[in-house]
Amino acid sequence: xxxxxxxxxxxxxxxxxxxxxxxxxxxxxxxxxxxxxxxxxxxxxxxxxxxxxxxxxxxxxxxxxxxxxxxxxxxxxxxxxxxxxxxxxxxxxxxxxxxxxxxxxxxxxxxxxxxxxxxxxxxxxxxxxxxxxxxxxxxxxxxxxxxxxxxxxxxxxxxxxxxxxxxxxxxxxxxxxxxxxxxxxxxxxxxxxxxxxxxxxxxxxxxxxxxxxxxxxxxxxxxxxxxxxxxxxxxxxxxxxxxxxxxxxxxxxxxxxxxxxxxxxxxxxxxxxxxxxxxxxxxxxxxxxxxxxxxxxxxxxxxxxxxxxxxxxxxxxxxxxxxxx
Amino acid sequence: xxxxxxxxxxxxxxxxxxxxxxxxxxxxxxxxxxxxxxxxxxxxxxxxxxxxxxxxxxxxxxxxxxxxxxxxxxxxxxxxxxxxxxxxxxxxxxxxxxxxxxxxxxxxxxxxxxxxxxxxxxxxxxxxxxxxxxxxxxxxxxxxxxxxxxxxxxxxxxxxxxxxxxxxxxxxxxxxxxxxxxxxxxxxxxxxxxxxxxxxxxxxxxxxxxxxxxxxxxxxxxxxxxxxxxxxxxxxxxxxxxxxxxxxxxxxxxxxxxxxxxxxxxxxxxxxxxxxxxxxxxxxxxxxxxxxxxxx
Amino acid sequence: xxxxxxxxxxxxxxxxxxxxxxxxxxxxxxxxxxxxxxxxxxxxxxxxxxxxxxxxxxxxxxxxxxxxxxxxxxxxxxxxxxxxxxxxxxxxxxxxxxxxxxxxxxxxxxxxxxxxxxxxxxxxxxxxxxxxxxxxxxxxxxxxxxxxxxxxxxxxxxxxxxxxxxxxxxxxxxxxxxxxxxxxxxxxxxxxxxxxxxxxxxxxxxxxxxxxxxxxxxxxxxxxxxxxxxxxxx
Ligand SMILES: Nc1ncnc2c1ncn2[C@@H]1O[C@H](COP(=O)(O)OP(=O)(O)OP(=O)(O)O)[C@@H](O)[C@H]1O
Ligand SMILES: [Mg+2]
Numbered sequence: 001x002x003x004x005x006x007x008x009x010x011x012x013x014x015x016x017x018x019x020x021x022x023x024x025x026x027x028x029x030x031x032x033x034x035x036x037x038x039x040x041x042x043x044x045x046x047x048x049x050x051x052x053x054x055x056x057x058x059x060x061x062x063x064x065x066x067x068x069x070x071x072x073x074x075x076x077x078x079x080x081x082x083x084x085x086x087x088x089x090x091x092x093x094x095x096x097x098x099x100x101x102x103x104x105x106x107x108x109x110x111x112x113x114x115x116x117x118x119x120x121x122x123x124x125x126x127x128x129x130x131x132x133x134x135x136x137x138x139x140x141x142x143x144x145x146x147x148x149x150x151x152x153x154x155x156x157x158x159x160x161x162x163x164x165x166x167x168x169x170x171x172x173x174x175x176x177x178x179x180x181x182x183x184x185x186x187x188x189x190x191x192x193x194x195x196x197x198x199x200x201x202x203x204x205x206x207x208x209x210x211x212x213x214x215x216x217x218x219x220x221x222x223x224x225x226x227x228x229x230x231x232x233x234x235x236x237x238x239x240x241x242x243x244x245x246x247x248x249x250x251x252x253x254x255x256x257x258x259x260x261x262x263x264x265x266x267x268x269x270x271x272x273x274x275x276x277x278x279x280x281x282x283x284x285x286x287x288x289x290x291x292x293x294x295x296x297x298x299x300x301x302x303x304x305x306x307x308x309x310x311x312x313x314x315x316x317x318x319x320x321x322x323x324x325x
Numbered sequence: 326x327x328x329x330x331x332x333x334x335x336x337x338x339x340x341x342x343x344x345x346x347x348x349x350x351x352x353x354x355x356x357x358x359x360x361x362x363x364x365x366x367x368x369x370x371x372x373x374x375x376x377x378x379x380x381x382x383x384x385x386x387x388x389x390x391x392x393x394x395x396x397x398x399x400x401x402x403x404x405x406x407x408x409x410x411x412x413x414x415x416x417x418x419x420x421x422x423x424x425x426x427x428x429x430x431x432x433x434x435x436x437x438x439x440x441x442x443x444x445x446x447x448x449x450x451x452x453x454x455x456x457x458x459x460x461x462x463x464x465x466x467x468x469x470x471x472x473x474x475x476x477x478x479x480x481x482x483x484x485x486x487x488x489x490x491x492x493x494x495x496x497x498x499x500x501x502x503x504x505x506x507x508x509x510x511x512x513x514x515x516x517x518x519x520x521x522x523x524x525x526x527x528x529x530x531x532x533x534x535x536x537x538x539x540x541x542x543x544x545x546x547x548x549x550x551x552x553x554x555x556x557x558x559x560x561x562x563x564x565x566x567x568x569x570x571x572x573x574x575x576x577x578x579x580x581x582x583x584x585x586x587x588x589x590x591x592x593x594x595x596x597x598x599x600x601x602x603x604x605x606x607x608x609x610x611x612x613x614x615x616x617x618x619x620x621x
Numbered sequence: 622x623x624x625x626x627x628x629x630x631x632x633x634x635x636x637x638x639x640x641x642x643x644x645x646x647x648x649x650x651x652x653x654x655x656x657x658x659x660x661x662x663x664x665x666x667x668x669x670x671x672x673x674x675x676x677x678x679x680x681x682x683x684x685x686x687x688x689x690x691x692x693x694x695x696x697x698x699x700x701x702x703x704x705x706x707x708x709x710x711x712x713x714x715x716x717x718x719x720x721x722x723x724x725x726x727x728x729x730x731x732x733x734x735x736x737x738x739x740x741x742x743x744x745x746x747x748x749x750x751x752x753x754x755x756x757x758x759x760x761x762x763x764x765x766x767x768x769x770x771x772x773x774x775x776x777x778x779x780x781x782x783x784x785x786x787x788x789x790x791x792x793x794x795x796x797x798x799x800x801x802x803x804x805x806x807x808x809x810x811x812x813x814x815x816x817x818x819x820x821x822x823x824x825x826x827x828x829x830x831x832x833x834x835x836x837x838x839x840x841x842x843x844x845x846x847x848x849x850x851x852x853x854x855x
Contacts (some may be wrong), residue, residue: 105549105556112601113602113605238426280437283435283438289430290434293424294424297420492714495714506671509725
């Protein structure tokens with residue numbers, strides 16, 4: 001009995017840890033889409049850059065890949081944000097003037113190119129075998145304290161990111177950003193440098209995606225190219241943001257935890273099935289999440305915690321979504 | 326030289342056919358519904374698996390299963406449109422794009438649930454290629470693929486230039502508001518656009534199976550080259566998509582040819598990246614596509 | 622019974638009303654002009670009649686049938702045809718295809734209607750294979766009007782058919798409008814070239830800031846000093 005309670009507790013800790021990491025990425029996406037209306041469908045690319053940067057910098061020296069440089073984890077995480085930010089700057093400079101679905105296609109294309117590089121440049125990334133021995137903070141404490149301590153780290157990071165983005169949004173910068181999202185022509189006419197603001201938002205959001213990647217690498221002590229598969233790293237985050245409430249930072253966090261909980265609990269359910277059936281049932285999880293997205297888009301288009309300001313709320317997702325007559 | 330034709334040019338042409346058929350659909354859908362259909366790759370997968378089903382039931386050659394695969398995929402596309410896309414006709418296009426993103430994964434997982442995750446193959450045993458002029462070897466499948474593509478593209482051309490519904494498709498692609506004012510039955514046009522787009526996607530999917538194998542991830546891998554082809558041809562312009570598909574397909578295969586020295590120009594691991602690369606460069610340099618001028 | 626009767630039309634694009642209780646009507650066989658300054662709501666009134674702009678209040682009836690806020694696509698079947706002010710042709714379709722599209726709803730033969738349009742606008746016959754987007758402004762306007770005539774409507778609604786045309790072309794278009802009207806088609810048109818429009822109109826409406834200002838016969842409006850001073854440039 002006690003053992004079972006302990007198991008459940010450890011499961012919850014793991015759930016919250018990963019959910020928290022997703023929350024960081026979802027906050028980044030909220031900066032892109034919710035606040036700025038930038039359709040980034042290449043989250044996986046920034047995630048991968050962050051994850052590999054931190055992994056290479058913090059692992060002990062290895063002949064299998066570039067480095068490692070054995071630097072402290074916090075430095076790796078910082079570097080992951082900087083690296084993702086720099087890449088986002090370069091990508092943003094050339095892509096942000098595209099109309100939204102072109103931007104989506106371009107960002108997917110760029111993310112796929114990154115994935116090919118990760119797979120093929122073995123000298124740097126150890127190819128498909130990935131980078132192992134990524135250090136995890138407090139891993140020496142032993143179960144359950146190590147896991148609890150890591151969860152605490154995640155919670156602190158989520159809280160810090162939340163405070164930062166929330167401040168940015170309530171500052172004049174955030175108001176300009178929303179104005180641009182609603183009507184970029186009007187904002188342009190009002191003398192705002194729309195391109196620069198968009199680029200700032202793009203870099204800002206991408207930094208958190210990179211940070212999420214780094215956190216994932218440290219959490220699993222491993223990073224390989226499968227972790228940057230678009231299903232898990234791009235699509236799931238989109239579902240999280242839309243379900244949570246696009247444009248609202250608390251919505252992004254809540255959506256991340258709820259969707260991750262659904263995703264991972266359905267995994268447990270399929271685990272009870274006989275093996276051959278389990279593989280099939282696992283594919284149904286994706287179907288269910290897709291279905292959930294359709295229902296939310298059609299019925300609750302503003303998400304669980306809708307955006308606050310009434311004028312701004314109209315724009316993102318709920319605009320003109322009226323049921324067909 | 327013959328090695329170049331046998332192992333690079335002909336496979337490039339075949340790949341070009343596959344991309345072309347996908348890109349025509351993407352282009353038509355973009356022109357008429359004004360959104361990038363992210364589930365198009367998985368429509369191709371669906372077509373490939375429906376053909377697998379037909380082949381399994383009847384023992385026919387793959388090419389004979391194409392009409393049934395096209396029909397089945399078109400029906401599924403119409404159901405998806407009714408249920409998932411139509412409610413968003415007057416919403417910002419971005420919402421339909423997100424919805425189609427979700428549909429792509431739902432279609433894929435439904436296929437995985439039904440057929441499992443293993444790689445499947447249409448044929449058993451080795452097919453001997455036909456030999457021309459002593460050393461030009463072309464497989465019968467490749468000939469079938471190219472000829473079928475020519476027939477399908479010809480049919481699309483006939484439809485767009487000669488039939489009332491085809492002309493209405495072009496009209497709607499020109500100006501949807503004016504089409505409505507003119508009394509064009511816009512929902513009927515949309516229905517036909519799905520039938521054609523999904524049908525061509527299904528045929529392309531079957532071609533992939535005829536050329537190599539089918540697996541449930543093929544749609545995702547095809548999606549970006551198909552978008553690249555559509556963008557290259559000028560999205561919304563089905564005739565440009567033909568050129569775009571051929572360019573991307575041939576460029577992808579030729580990228581690994583040892584143009585300089587004896588090593589492949591590009592490591593084969595990056596072959597699939599050629600399409601993305603061309604696409605990203607194009608989006609940045611000339612988003613309206615290579616071929617300006619007359620739409621359609 | 623009037624062919625078209627619109628009463629107290631009130632509505633606009635969003636929250637704000639553009640039209641404020643506008644009345645308007647056309648009898649069969651009449652030419653009626655709507656004139657007024659820029660932004661008066663002339664185009665909006667036409668769109669409201671055709672069901673493109675939603676009315677919050679008021680009523681529109683056509684041939685005795687209530688068509689308030691009816692779906693745009695259904696209006697053509699009732700016998701109304703509308704040529705918008707801008708974007709009124711399919712630029713990538715040939716002239717001939719533009720006309721064919723005009724007859725989309727017709728299941729019967731369209732050869733006669735085509736012939737009629739080509740007779741009315743001979744330049745179109747010469748250019749029938751050319752993309753309509755490549756034509757000159759006047760010829761595009763012919764394509765647009767021809768396209769609308771393909772359904773053989775009872776009421777033809779034209780939004781600024783002579784905008785941006787040279788005086789020569791303008792005269793030609795007006796002449797054709799009279800010819801169409803002579804076959805019994807009612808015409809409702811918005812015109813910036815108000816004086817010329819009123820000269821060929823049986824009746825006219827003067828709109829300004831979304832309200833009816835004057836409604837009278839064409840001749841009377843032209844003779845009205847207030848109208849000429851404020852709306853016809855003295
Ligand atoms: N699509 C639209 N959305 C919002 N407001 C509009 C739209 N079209 C027109 N308006 C506004 O409605 C008012 C009336 O416009 P309308 O086009 O009816 O004027 P008009 O009399 O036809 O003028 P013009 O002579 O310039 O064609 C104007 O203030 C205009 O800004
Ligand atoms: Mg007007």
